[in-house]
Amino acid sequence: MLFLSISSLATQAQDLLADQAPIDRKMKAVDSVALERIAQERFEKNFSENIYGSNWNTMNPFCYSSSSIPNTYKIDLRGFYIPVPNKKYAKVTSKFGYRPRFGRMHKGVDLKVYTGDTIYAAFDGKVRIKKYDANGYGYYLVLRHENGLETIYGHLSKQLVNINQVVKAGQPIGLGGNTGRSFGSHLHFETRIMGHPINPELLFNFAMRDVTNDFYVFNKTASQANYNKMASAGNKKATTSESASTNTGKHWYKVKAGESLPNIAKKLGVSVEQLCKQNNIKANTIVKAGRLLKY
Numbered sequence: 001m002l003f004l005s006i007s008s009l010a011t012q013a014q015d016l017l018a019d020q021a022p023i024d025r026k027m028k029a030v031d032s033v034a035l036e037r038i039a040q041e042r043f044e045k046n047f048s049e050n051i052y053g054s055n056w057n058t059m060n061p062f063c064y065s066s067s068s069i070p071n072t073y074k075i076d077l078r079g080f081y082i083p084v085p086n087k088k089y090a091k092v093t094s095k096f097g098y099r100p101r102f103g104r105m106h107k108g109v110d111l112k113v114y115t116g117d118t119i120y121a122a123f124d125g126k127v128r129i130k131k132y133d134a135n136g137y138g139y140y141l142v143l144r145h146e147n148g149l150e151t152i153y154g155h156l157s158k159q160l161v162n163i164n165q166v167v168k169a170g171q172p173i174g175l176g177g178n179t180g181r182s183f184g185s186h187l188h189f190e191t192r193i194m195g196h197p198i199n200p201e202l203l204f205n206f207a208m209r210d211v212t213n214d215f216y217v218f219n220k221t222a223s224q225a226n227y228n229k230m231a232s233a234g235n236k237k238a239t240t241s242e243s244a245s246t247n248t249g250k251h252w253y254k255v256k257a258g259e260s261l262p263n264i265a266k267k268l269g270v271s272v273e274q275l276c277k278q279n280n281i282k283a284n285t286i287v288k289a290g291r292l293l294k295y
Contacts, residue, residue: 050148051148057128059131064195069196070220076215077147077211080204080210081123083119083187084119085113090111091112091206093111094110094186096109108154109188109200109206113187115157116177117175118172118175118176119174120171120172122145124146125166126143127143127164128150133180137154139157139159140153141174149198150191150192152189153174154182155176155177156187157174161174183291191203258289261281268295
C-alpha cells in the first residue's frame with residue numbers, strides 16, 4: 001500500500017512537471033520579448049534626448065542641415081568593437097581625405113576584407129538606413145548610436161539586419177563585398193555626426209583594434225576648417241599635376257567576371273602588350289573580377 005502511494009505521488013509530480021514545461025518555455029519567450037521591448041524603448045528614449053531629437057529618416061543618409069550640428073560635442077568611444085574580422089585584416093587600405101584619382105573627398109576609410117567576411121556593428125545602436133546605391137556605396141547600412149555618432153558600412157555583399165533593428169556592438173550586421181562603386185573587396189567605413197564626416201582614424205587605431213581615447217571632443221569649426229583645407233590642398237595638387245603633365249591620358253578599367261586580358265584589350269582598343277606594360281603583368285596573367293587595370 002505504501003509503495004502504491006509513493007508511486008502515485010511520483011506520477012503526479014511528473015505530470016505536474018510536464019504541465020509546467022510549456023509554461024516555462026512560454027515565460028522564457030515572454031521574457032525575451034519583454035527584454036527586446038525594453039531595449040527598444042531605452043534606445044528610442046536615448047535617441048529622442050540626444051542631438052538628433054525626433055529626426056529619424058530611413059531613406060536619406062544625409063538628412064541634416066549644417067546649422068543643426070552642435071559646435072562641440074563629447075563622443076563616448078567606450079564599448080567600441082572593430083567592424084572587421086581577424087587582426088591581419090585590420091588594415092586601412094585607403095585613408096580619409098582628397099582622392100586626386102576621382103577628383104573628390106574620400107569621407108571615410110577603406111578597411112581590407114574579403115567578400116563574405118562578417119562585418120560587425122561598431123557600437124550599440126539602431127539601424128536607420130538599409131539600401132543599395134549602384135553608383136556609390138553598393139549595399140550599405142547606416143547605424144545611429146547613443147554616443148551621437150552614425151556609422152556607415154559600404155560595399156557589402158549582404159545586409160544581415162533590418163531598418164529599425166536594435167543591435168549590439170560586435171553583432172554581425174553584414175558581409176564584406178565589392179558592390180557599388182568599388183574596385184576590389186573592402187569595407188568602406190564612415191563616422192559622422194549629424195551628417196558631418198569625421199576621420200575615423202582620429203577616433204580609432206585600427207592596427208591595434210582599439211580607440212585612440214575613451215572620449216573624443218568634436219569641434220565643428222575646427223573639423224570643418226580641416227576638412228576644407230584637405231579638400232582645397234588636394235584639389236590644388238591635382239590641378240598642378242594635371243597642368244604639368246598636360247593630361248597623361250591614363251584611364252582605369254574594372255575587370256568583370258569571366259574577362260581575360262585579350263578580350264579586355266580588344267574592348268579598350270589597345271594591345272595586350274600595352275596592358276601588360278602599363279600594369280606590370282604578364283600576358284598569361286589571370287585577372288580576377290574587380291581588379292583595376294590602367295590603360
